[in-house]
Amino acid sequence: MAKREIVQQLQKEVLSLQQSKKPVVGQPVNPDLGELLGAFPNKTFPTGAVHEFISPNPENAAATNGFLCGLLGQLMLQKGPCLWISARRTIFPPALKVFGIDPERIIFIDLDRPKQVLWTIEEGLKCEELSVVIGELSQLGFTESRRLQLAVEASNVTGFIHRYQPRGENTVACTTRWKIKPISSISGDMPGVGFPRWDIQLLKVRNGKPGSWQFEWKGGQFHSIAPQRFSIIKNERLKTG
Amino acid sequence: MSKRYVAIWFRHLMTDWMIRRRPELKDTAFVFAAPERGRMVVKSASADAQAKGIYPNMVVADCKAILPSLQVLNDIPGQDDILLNALAEWCIRYTPIVALDPPDGLMLDVSGCAHLWNGEQAYLRDMITRFSDFGYHVRTAMADTAGTAWAISRFGQVTPIIKPGRQLDALLPLPPAALRLEPGILERLNKLGLHTIGSFIRMPRTALRRRFGQILLQRLDQALGQEIEIIQPVRPIEPYQERLPCLEPIRTATGIGIALQQLLEKLCDRLGKEDKGLRRCIFRCYRIDGNIQQIDIGTNRPSRNVVHLFKLFENKIVQIEPDLGIELFILEAPVVEELTSAQDALWNAKTHGDNVAVAELLDRIAGKTGMHTIHRYLPNESYWPERSVKLAASLQEKPTTEWRIDMPRPVNLLPKPELIDVTVQMPDYPPMLFKYKGQLHNISKADGPERIEQEWWLRNGHYRDYYCVEDDNGARYWLFRLGPYTGNAPKWFIHGFFA
Numbered sequence: 001m002a003k004r005e006i007v008q009q010l011q012k013e014v015l016s017l018q019q020s021k022k023p024v025v026g027q028p029v030n031p032d033l034g035e036l037l038g039a040f041p042n043k044t045f046p047t048g049a050v051h052e053f054i055s056p057n058p059e060n061a062a063a064t065n066g067f068l069c070g071l072l073g074q075l076m077l078q079k080g081p082c083l084w085i086s087a088r089r090t091i092f093p094p095a096l097k098v099f100g101i102d103p104e105r106i107i108f109i110d111l112d113r114p115k116q117v118l119w120t121i122e123e124g125l126k127c128e129e130l131s132v133v134i135g136e137l138s139q140l141g142f143t144e145s146r147r148l149q150l151a152v153e154a155s156n157v158t159g160f161i162h163r164y165q166p167r168g169e170n171t172v173a174c175t176t177r178w179k180i181k182p183i184s185s186i187s188g189d190m191p192g193v194g195f196p197r198w199d200i201q202l203l204k205v206r207n208g209k210p211g212s213w214q215f216e217w218k219g220g221q222f223h224s225i226a227p228q229r230f231s232i233i234k235n236e237r238l239k240t241g
Numbered sequence: 242m243s244k245r246y247v248a249i250w251f252r253h254l255m256t257d258w259m260i261r262r263r264p265e266l267k268d269t270a271f272v273f274a275a276p277e278r279g280r281m282v283v284k285s286a287s288a289d290a291q292a293k294g295i296y297p298n299m300v301v302a303d304c305k306a307i308l309p310s311l312q313v314l315n316d317i318p319g320q321d322d323i324l325l326n327a328l329a330e331w332c333i334r335y336t337p338i339v340a341l342d343p344p345d346g347l348m349l350d351v352s353g354c355a356h357l358w359n360g361e362q363a364y365l366r367d368m369i370t371r372f373s374d375f376g377y378h379v380r381t382a383m384a385d386t387a388g389t390a391w392a393i394s395r396f397g398q399v400t401p402i403i404k405p406g407r408q409l410d411a412l413l414p415l416p417p418a419a420l421r422l423e424p425g426i427l428e429r430l431n432k433l434g435l436h437t438i439g440s441f442i443r444m445p446r447t448a449l450r451r452r453f454g455q456i457l458l459q460r461l462d463q464a465l466g467q468e469i470e471i472i473q474p475v476r477p478i479e480p481y482q483e484r485l486p487c488l489e490p491i492r493t494a495t496g497i498g499i500a501l502q503q504l505l506e507k508l509c510d511r512l513g514k515e516d517k518g519l520r521r522c523i524f525r526c527y528r529i530d531g532n533i534q535q536i537d538i539g540t541n542r543p544s545r546n547v548v549h550l551f552k553l554f555e556n557k558i559v560q561i562e563p564d565l566g567i568e569l570f571i572l573e574a575p576v577v578e579e580l581t582s583a584q585d586a587l588w589n590a591k592t593h594g595d596n597v598a599v600a601e602l603l604d605r606i607a608g609k610t611g612m613h614t615i616h617r618y619l620p621n622e623s624y625w626p627e628r629s630v631k632l633a634a635s636l637q638e639k640p641t642t643e644w645r646i647d648m649p650r651p652v653n654l655l656p657k658p659e660l661i662d663v664t665v666q667m668p669d670y671p672p673m674l675f676k677y678k679g680q681l682h683n684i685s686k687a688d689g690p691e692r693i694e695q696e697w698w699l700r701n702g703h704y705r706d707y708y709c710v711e712d713d714n715g716a717r718y719w720l721f722r723l724g725p726y727t728g729n730a731p732k733w734f735i736h737g738f739f740a
Contacts, residue, residue, distance in 0.1 A: 058738050059716035062653045066740020069652065080599060092654035092737065093618040093630050097644040104633065104640050108616040109606060116610055123605060129598040182740070183715040184685065192688040193711045196740045217740070 015041050015207060031074040034224045036200070036215070041207040047075065048156035049175035050125075050148050052140070054163050061164050063182040063198050065091060066099070068160055070217055072132055073100030075158060079131035083124040085109045086136035087117050100220050118144055125151040125159050134160045138167070145172035177204035183214065197225065243405055245361075245383060246472075247349040248390035249332075249368070251325075252378040254345040256287035258324055259314065261376050271312035274301045284316045288378060321345070329475040335368065340472035346394070348387050348472050355383075361402050384408060387472060388464030392419035408465050413439035420460040426453050481519070481574040483507045490529050490566020494558055497526070497567070501554055502547070504572035509545040518543025518580030524554060526561055527569040534561045541603040541615070542636045543578040553604065578635075600636070620644045624693050626654065626736065648691055649709050651719040651737030658734035661720070668726045671708045675720065677735055682712040690722075703731075709739065 030037070030045050037043045053068065055061040076082055084091065084106050093103035111117050117137050124133040125148055140161060152159055161174065169177075179201040185194030201212045216223045251257065255273055260266050270290035274281045281301035290311065295304045304311055321344060329347055332339045338350035351364070358364040365381050372379045382393035384403040393403060393411060396419040403411045412419070415438050417430045430453070435441045441449065442461065450458055462468035483504045491497060501524060512518060523537040536557040544550060561567075603615060617633040619640045629645075663672035671687035689708035695701065703724030711717045717739035724731045 058653065059714075062651065062717075062738030062740050065652045069740070090653040090655065092626075092651055094620065094644055095650040095652045095654075095740075097646045098650075103630075103644060104617060104619055106617070107603070107636075108618070109610075109614050110616060111610055111614055120606055120610070123602060127598050127602045130602075181715075182717060184713075185711060185715070185717075187686065191686075193686045193709050193717060193739075196717070197715070198740075 012042065031071050031222075033215075033222055036202070036213050036222075036224070039202055039205055039208045039211055045071075046175050046206075047158045048152055050145065050152055050159040050161060050173075051176045051178065052145075052161050052163065052172055052174040053178045053180065054166060054169060055180070056165055060179070060181045061090075061162070063196075064162060064178075064180045066196055066217065067178075067180050067198055067200065067215075068134065068162065069096055069099035069101060070222060071160075072134070073220075076101060076105065076131045080129040082106045082132045082134065083109060083120075083130055084134045084136075085111065085117055085120045085124065087111055087114060089136065098220075099217070114139065121159065121161070122147055122151050125157050126155050128155045128157065130157050132158045132160065134162065136162045136164060138164055140166075140170075140172055142170065142172055145174055149173045149175075174204075175206045176202060176208075178202055185216075243385060244350065244352045245355065245385060245405075246387045246390040247335075247351050247365070247368070247381055247383045248342070248387065248394040249347040249349065249372075250380045250394045251328075251345045251347075252380060253285070253288050253291075254324060254377075255285040255321055256290075257377045258320075260287070266312070269312060270295065270308055270310065271314060272301070272304065273316040274313050275316035275318070281313070285321075326475060335364075338472070338474045340474055342391070346391070348391070350472060350474075351383070365401060384411070386464055386466045387470050388421070388460065389466075391421060392464060395419060409442075412464060413437065413442070417441075420457070420464060422457060422460060426457060429453065481508065481511070481577055483511075483572045485570040485572075487568055487570070490563075490568050491570075492563045492566045494561075497558055497561060497563070497570075498555075500570045501558070501572070502551060504570060505547045505550055505554075508572055508574060509547050509550070512545040512574075512577070512580075516580060517577050518545045519550075519574035519577050520544075521576040522550065522554075522572065522574050525571040525573075526563070526567040527571070528564055529566050529568050530564065532564070534563075534567075536560055539576075539604065539607060539612070541600055541607055541612075543580040544600075545580065549601065552601070603636070623696065625696055626650070626693070628696070628699075649688070649719075649739065651717075652740045654719075654737040655735065658721070658736045661733050661735050663720075663733040669706075671710055672720065672733065675710075675733065675735075677718075682714075682716070682718070684710045685713055686711040707736070 033045065037045060040046060053064045055064045072082060082105065087110075089108060089110055093106070096103045096106070109120055111120065114137050117135060121133055121135040124130055140163060148159060148161070180198050183197050183199045185197050187194035195216050195218045197214065197216045199212065199214050202210045204210060214225050216225050256271065259271075266287070268289060270287060270293055272286045272290055272295060273284045275284050276282075283295065283297050283299045283301060283304060285297055286295045290308070293308050295307060295311065301313055325341055325343065325345070325347070329339045329341055332347060332349060336349050336351045336354045340348045340350075342348045355361045355364040358367055361383055365383060368381055369379060380394045382390045382397055382401045382403070384390040384393060385405055385408055389403055389408040389411060392415055393401060396415045397411070398414075416436060417438060418427055419438065430441070446458060459468060463470045485500050485504055487500070491500060504524075508519070519540065520543055521537065521539045523535055526534040528534065536554065538550070538553040538557070540550075540553070607615060617636065618630040619633045619638060620642050621629055621631040622642055623629050659677070662676040664674050665672045669690065671689055672684055674681060674683050676682070687708055687710040690706035692704055692706050694704045705721040705723055707719060707721045709717065710720055718735055719737035719739060720733060720735055722731050722733050
């Protein structure tokens with residue numbers, strides 16, 4: 001027993017060295033993601049990191065926004081407001097209430113040029129009183145992503161970069177890469193459309209195990225709807241780091 | 242009390258200014274010229290050049306033919322505006338309301354000012370003397386209306402002071418150009434032999450309007466005082482202003498910091514008493530050599546927090562060049578808003594900290610990209626999707642109604658509904674399939690319709706029947722049909738994407 005504790009302690013230390021992150025003060029925020037948390041180191045959702053979401057079409061973008069809002073609702077419970085920065089925003093504030101967010105607590109910043117978007121995201125990520133910064137843009141280079149990563153390492157703000165129709169899936173310095181697409185909802189015996197369901201692919205996660213899961217948003221919570229499949233995604237080589 | 246206006250006309254604005262800078266040009270003929278369509282054209286000519294028959298808009302080559310010794314200087318674009326602004330600011334010594342009258346004049350609202358100079362005669366004389374001491378050739382006139390003052394200053398022959406109510410008599414012998422009309426109208430008047438205002442002022446108004454347009458009547462009315470003409474003062478008077486004169490000139494950043502701190506404390510103290518906070522603030526430093534250095538800041542929410550405001554100014558203090566020293570500091574707040582004394586937390590009580598960092602961040606973003614880029618939304622009591630949110634006016638504004646969650650709303654809403662082709666089995670049924678951007682979607686599940694009526698007190702139009710549908714691939718859409726099935730088939734639109 002003692003040995004295991006020592007090993008766990010050492011693992012934590014190694015992780016903190018690898019991530020070069022300052023220790024989180026107080027209770028870490030851990031969204032209720034069930035089995036998906038197993039993919040992350042320490043079974044903890046990496047807050048204070050930059051996550052990358054890729055959506056190739058408007059349907060996937062809507063699903064990604066839904067998943068993001070679910071996470072956001074839980075991350076915003078403890079800390080301050082959220083910044084939503086984009087050049088072409090389509091989010092409809094009244095829909096956010098369903099995901100447990102008070103839409104008036106989100107500050108939307110609508111800019112014209114991608115350069116301004118990047119600057120604003122970086123400034124936002126440096127501000128410790130924000131809980132989350134969401135940036136919508138299509139192109140993100142490695143250098144820029146590295147800057148964002150350095151900003152969050154100092155401030156411990158969580159960043160979500162939502163890339164809509166990127167030209168290519170280039171390597172970036174983000175902690176994770178996600179792809180979320182909608183799947184058919186199940187409404188049981190009832191007619192009509194059921195609760196939103198998504199196929200969540202975690203293609204890349206630093207020091208973790210990538211995989212794919214299916215989740216449903218019901219009653220203000222994520223529900224895992226299929227047994228965990230650690231099957232390796234055939235076409236895409238898994239990357240870490 | 243009746244109004245009085247003074248019009249000042251600088252007859253050789255640019256060239257007089259040049260002579261002030263280069264005294265050797267005095268009593269020589271010189272012009273400012275700029276290239277226009279591949280040739281040099283005179284923009285302004287000195288008094289001596291004009292005496293020899295050289296006027297603006299002539300080609301330089303022609304002028305050289307008239308006067309071979311003519312000196313040609315390059316025109317400085319925008320300089321006349323700067324000069325006129327500086328002169329207008331100087332004229333604030335005569336009256337607080339000074340307006341620009343481009344290209345070469347000023348308009349002063351001098352109601353109730355002249356008696357301080359012992360009467361109108363002495364007032365105008367003082368003005369002319371001072372300007373001619375500077376080297377500016379000016380003509381001034383005083384009248385009850387800005388229009389008449391302008392006319393007399395340019396064309397008056399008899400007296401520069403028009404007694405109250407005597408505008409009509411003064412205008413009668415003047416040419417129509419005194420009414421500030423466009424060249425086209427002047428040409429037409431001239432063609433008809435109407436060489437003085439007196440020759441057409443008594444004609445029926447309808448005839449004048451038909452031939453020369455409304456502008457002529459408007460100018461006449463303005464000159465006679467039958468229509469109010471509003472002049473735009475160069476610098477509105479700032480009520481929230483604090484001054485700090487210094488006994489010894491200040492030259493160090495520390496000194497400027499102390500002065501700023503003192504002024505901010507005074508200003509914020511006053512704002513605190515009036516339950517107000519500032520949104521914009523300008524700090525001006527008057528140097529002993531007459532130069533004015535200034536820095537300004539803006540805030541996202543009204544603030545009277547000395548520490549926060551000082552921090553915003555702090556980075557900009559280095560931009561001030563004290564040079565020989567600063568003798569006067571002025572701090573003013575042009576934009577001031579209500580701020581209740583109980584400064585409640587910005588957001589919910591769940592937050593710790595007072596969100597100063599967030600407000601500061603937003604101030605920085607607004608400074609870089611503009612205030613209009615920052616939005617916050619509040620619920621609005623309307624079912625119509627486009628009107629169901631409204632912009633929050635400030636960062637503290639709280640929602641007055643609840644956000645509705647009883648009906649499904651899409652996460653992504655298209656800025657404008659887009660037309661789609663659909664196949665519908667029966668009226669009032671959801672579509673079986675629809676085509677959007679060339680792609681066919683088979684609908685497997687659908688909810689609806691949710692009928693949303695157009696709000697007739699705001700706009701006319703058909704109602705919308707909204708359907709929430711899911712296609713074979715699991716993607717969820719928000720579609721609507723515009724209006725009922727009568728005659729032509731109604732149009733279908735896609736309006737959003739569900740998560």
